[in-house]
Amino acid sequence: MTLYINTTNNDEIIIALKQGAKLIIQKKITAPRAQAEKLLPGIDRLLKSKKVKLSALKKIIVANQGGSFTSLRIGVITANALAYALKIPVEAEPKTLKKNKKFGAYSIVEPVYSSEPNIGKAKVPNL
Numbered sequence: 001m002t003l004y005i006n007t008t009n010n011d012e013i014i015i016a017l018k019q020g021a022k023l024i025i026q027k028k029i030t031a032p033r034a035q036a037e038k039l040l041p042g043i044d045r046l047l048k049s050k051k052v053k054l055s056a057l058k059k060i061i062v063a064n065q066g067g068s069f070t071s072l073r074i075g076v077i078t079a080n081a082l083a084y085a086l087k088i089p090v091e092a093e094p095k096t097l098k099k100n101k102k103f104g105a106y107s108i109v110e111p112v113y114s115s116e117p118n119i120g121k122a123k124v125p126n127l
Helices: 035-049 069-086
Strands: 002-006 012-019 022-030 059-062 090-092 101-103 106-108
Touching: 002 035, 002 069, 012 035, 022 035, 035 069, 059 069, 069 090, 069 106
Parallel strands: 002 059, 059 090
Antiparallel strands: 002 012, 012 022, 101 106
16 A cells, blocks of 8 residues: 655645555645644544555655645655654655665655745845
């Protein structure tokens, strides 16, 4: 079973479960600038709705490009953390050309930002 995560839209989360190429269930969660608060509970509800345990997951696929810095980061970090905790592979959505980074036996998906993040870059006043 594969879990798909997409938080590239600031206003929604898309999560899905697939068995091979077959889509089992897909949910869109309205989350205007609230992906961090709604992603994990949404995954939990999705799994419970199909009576699937976390241990049944064999892979996680995550959208890792597009959208804002923060919304993209939330999905990628969550996918990497879940994959690490469950000891399963994590992959970027197929449209991405960037390869996973390897750390020993573990790999992570890196986000691909469309521009340089400007978080915390305050302008220094002229004195």
